[in-house]
Amino acid sequence: MARVTTTLDAWRRERRAMEPLSVGFVPTMGALHPGHRSLLERARAENDRVVMSIFVNPTQFNDPADLERYPRTLEADLELAGDLVDHVLVPSPAEMYPDGYAYRVTENALSASMEGAHRPGHFDGVLTVVLKLLNLVRPHRAYFGEKDRQQLELVRGMAGALMLPVEIVPCPTVRDPDGVAQSSRNRRLSPEARARASAFPRILRESADAKAAAAALERSGFGVDYVQDRGGVRLGAVRLEDVRLIDNVRL
Ligand code: PAF
Numbered sequence: 053m054a055r056v057t058t059t060l061d062a063w064r065r066e067r068r069a070m071e072p073l074s075v076g077f078v079p080t081m082g083a084l085h086p087g088h089r090s091l092l093e094r095a096r097a098e099n100d101r102v103v104m105s106i107f108v109n110p111t112q113f114n115d116p117a118d119l120e121r122y123p124r125t126l127e128a129d130l131e132l133a134g135d136l137v138d139h140v141l142v143p144s145p146a147e148m149y150p151d152g153y154a155y156r157v158t159e160n161a162l163s164a165s166m167e168g169a170h171r172p173g174h175f176d177g178v179l180t181v182v183l184k185l186l187n188l189v190r191p192h193r194a195y196f197g198e199k200d201r202q203q204l205e206l207v208r209g210m211a212g213a214l215m216l217p218v219e220i221v222p223c224p225t226v227r228d229p230d231g232v233a234q235s236s237r238n239r240r241l242s243p244e245a246r247a248r249a250s251a252f253p254r255i256l257r258e259s260a261d262a263k264a265a266a267a268a269l270e271r272s273g274f275g276v277d278y279v280q281d282r283g284g285v286r287l288g289a290v291r292l293e294d295v296r297l298i299d300n301v302r303l
Contacts, residue, residue: 054104054130054137060147063188066139073100077191077218079182082106083123083236084132087226091195092136094223103189104133105141111153112177123236141189148184156180159206166287167202167298170277178203179210186211186218194218199225199233201287201300225299227253233299240295248273249292256286257301 076099259265275291
């Protein structure tokens with residue numbers, strides 16, 4: 053069973069005790085699913101020690117109701133992580149934000165589009181907490197899912213721009229048999245909506261261009277926030293019932 057640490061003082065002692073081993077890090081907000089497991093498996097294969105954080109980061113939620121509704125499932129998460137993880141860091145918001153979020157990381161180009169345009173401040177919150185976690189965990193490698201592709205690109209960009217001594221490792225999206233990308237939000241879909249969700253990645257993949265994909269998604273009953281082609285990848289965000297889904301496919 054993994055060791056769970058909830059205070060930063062105790063964590064710093066744990067981290068010192070790992071020297072000089074290599075450390076792989078998987079940051080999460082909990083509500084783990086098989087997609088997370090694939091990140092943990094990769095981290096396990098490539099490092100001496102695997103650290104996972106579970107922190108539902110308040111600064112990346114622009115909608116307080118969304119933060120409130122976010123599933124918190126620590127026991128099940130520890131179960132799913134099993135032997136893949138050596139240490140789990142579960143810090144408190146008070147310890148993570150001793151400055152009350154007065155200091156933050158802002159990226160001024162990519163973060164304004166797509167997810168950033170629909171969730172103001174979201175990426176400031178993500179980049180700030182990822183930088184804090186990287187400083188606390190000091191991993192050799194950190195693992196991020198390609199499902200959140202814009203997040204992955206921004207984290208990679210931050211690591212380069214701020215010269216962080218960490219390798220950012222992208223991991224392929226894990227999909228259910230019907231093609232739907234694994235996500236903590238899927239469990240909020242009704243069975244009927246979950247069945248309809250498989251049209252989302254299919255339409256992204258099969259449409260001639262982003263505009264045609266957006267129109268086809270609307271016709272299939274999705275609310276469309278955006279569909280955009282970027283660097284050989286088509287990214288999209290849709291709403292089904294009151295659940296927001298994001299995905300991307302290689303063109
Ligand atoms: O992808 C996530 O779960 C979160 O955005 C992250 C990277 C753990 C930061 O809170």
